[in-house]
Structure formats: structure tokens, C-alpha cells
Amino acid sequence: QVQLVESGGGLAQAGGSLRLSCVASGRIPSSAAVGWFRQAPGKEREFVAAIRWSTIGTTYADSAKGRFTVSADNSKNTVYLQMNSLKYEDTAVYYCAVEEYADWRIGVQTRDYDHWGQGTQVTVSS
DSSP states (O other), rough: EEEEEEEEEEEHHHHHHHEEEEEEEEEEOOOOOEEEEEEESSEEEEEEEEEEETOOOOEEEEEETTEEEEEEEEGGGGEEEOOOOOOOGEEEEEEEEEOOSSSOOOOOOOGOOOSOOOOOOEEEEO
């Protein structure tokens, strides 16, 4: 069973940076993608960014392009989300998730993903 643990959230000023980490345990299929989602109070969970476990291939939400970078260190079973130029509207609980079967596509919907972490809070002050 895949287990995911996010860390790195906290409080940042607008314009600042945070790096989130997602450490995975259990077997991650070679076909997998690891995605980042976020959910603000009263809003639906939304896609942020994802990377293939092979590290070949990434995708970003429009809100993340140019500011966020997703990367992976497979030797550490860890996926990162580097968040720069933070905005107040980035405030949310951030989740990492594993989509096991992303052989030919990377999912951008919550329903595409099979395993979820517990989330880490990111708060950006304005």
C-alpha cells in the first residue's frame, strides 16, 4: 500500500517561497504520476502540478506556470513542489497524490488519483 507524507508547509509572505516535499513509501508503479493538488476553504480541490515517476514529463495548472516547479528524487522516494512568487490566493492545504496508471497521460482530476497524503497547510499573508 502506498503511503504519502507531505511536509514543508507553513507561513510565507506574498512574494516569498516555500518548498513542499512528498515522501512516498510502498511500491510506486513505474507507470505512476505524482500530482500536487490544493484545496482552500469552501472550494473544490484543484490540480496544481504533476510529474511522472520516471521524471520524464510534467504538467502544470495555469495558476502555477512560471512560479512553481515540480521535481522528483527517486532515490529518496520524494517529490518536491518549489513554490516561488507566492500569492495570497495560493493559501490552501496542499496534497500530494499518486496516479498509478499514467502510462500515456497525466491526470489533472482528483478522480484520476489512487493514493493521497494527509496534506500540509500553506498560508500566504498579503
